[in-house]
Amino acid sequence: MIILVSLIIGIVITSIIVIETSPKETPKQKEQEPILESTGSTQENEPQPDDFYRNAEFVNKHCTSLKDFIINDDFNEYDLRKLADLNKIDLQINEGWYPITIELIRDLDKLGWNKEVSCIKEKYARLEFYTKAKFESDIYNLIEDYGEKSESICETCGEPGTIITNHGAWMYVACEKHYTINRGTIIVEQDGFKFNGNFHAWDEFKNASLEESQYYKGQLILTLEYKVPKQVSPGRTDNSLMVFSHSIGFDNLIDHAQNRFKNLLPN
Ligand SMILES: [Zn+2]
Numbered sequence: 001m002i003i004l005v006s007l008i009i010g011i012v013i014t015s016i017i018v019i020e021t022s023p024k025e026t027p028k029q030k031e032q033e034p035i036l037e038s039t040g041s042t043q044e045n046e047p048q049p050d051d052f053y054r055n056a057e058f059v060n061k062h063c064t065s066l067k068d069f070i071i072n073d074d075f076n077e078y079d080l081r082k083l084a085d086l087n088k089i090d091l092q093i094n095e096g097w098y099p100i101t102i103e104l105i106r107d108l109d110k111l112g113w114n115k116e117v118s119c120i121k122e123k124y125a126r127l128e129f130y131t132k133a134k135f136e137s138d139i140y141n142l143i144e145d146y147g148e149k150s151e152s153i154c155e156t157c158g159e160p161g162t163i164i165t166n167h168g169a170w171m172y173v174a175c176e177k178h179y180t181i182n183r184g185t186i187i188v189e190q191d192g193f194k195f196n197g198n199f200h201a202w203d204e205f206k207n208a209s210l211e212e213s214q215y216y217k218g219q220l221i222l223t224l225e226y227k228v229p230k231q232v233s234p235g236r237t238d239n240s241l242m243v244f245s246h247s248i249g250f251d252n253l254i255d256h257a258q259n260r261f262k263n264l265l266p267n
Helices: 005-009 049-053 077-086 095-110 138-150 176-183 250-260
Strands: 119-123 126-130 162-164 172-174 186-188 192-195 198-201 205-212 220-233 236-244
Touching: 077 095, 095 126, 095 138, 126 138, 172 176, 186 250, 205 250, 220 250, 236 250
Parallel strands: none
Antiparallel strands: 119 126, 162 172, 186 192, 192 198, 205 220, 220 236
8 A cells, every 4th residue: 555655744643533553654555455565656647537537437527626525325436536536645445445435435424524534544454534523523433433344344355354464463354365365476487477467577667675564574575666657446556566575486586686676685
């Protein structure tokens, strides 16, 4: 979630309403989507908003400032993305949580929220939405309520889900189906590998690194950096593909990756 360390560091601590419990931000955009992460997209690599907004219909299509931003019953996922853009943040949640986030935004609007948000992300299996609202204010409490609700909604598909833990370390919300899919399966082929059915050619990648996840204890992450950032969905461009060691076929993938990337030492 996709990782975005530099963006996360940029978050002004005083602007968050949820008290951080960890001493350091976890590198994520999508740690709750453990087999497939991104190291995030930078402003430079992001396609111009017009590219993926062009054919979309949404309330704030032509809106250029938060002041003019409209929140109403027709507000949709593109509006959500636009809200993030206007706040100069990345939307760091998966699609299964879009509806609950939109619902939250509509309810916030009723409370007179100023439409400013400094972070929208999943953290420890919970929707986090940072505003400048004071502790225990109506806005603060509403966001807390939605955070709690999100803990039982699969972040991938929006169906009922549960918090997935593994040896106390994994934390993300998934339905049963997506828990299985999220583990991931890798099949190495001649010039690349299939990851959950999607083929990735070795030639797509310029670099590889292997390190332990700071977020999921005991998990290694193979990070394969794209030569050209890849647009994986409207509004999301990944600089890299991340594969967790709990994926089926991971060891074989590492063997082959070591042939390609000599810096990737066996550990
Ligand atoms: Zn699901």
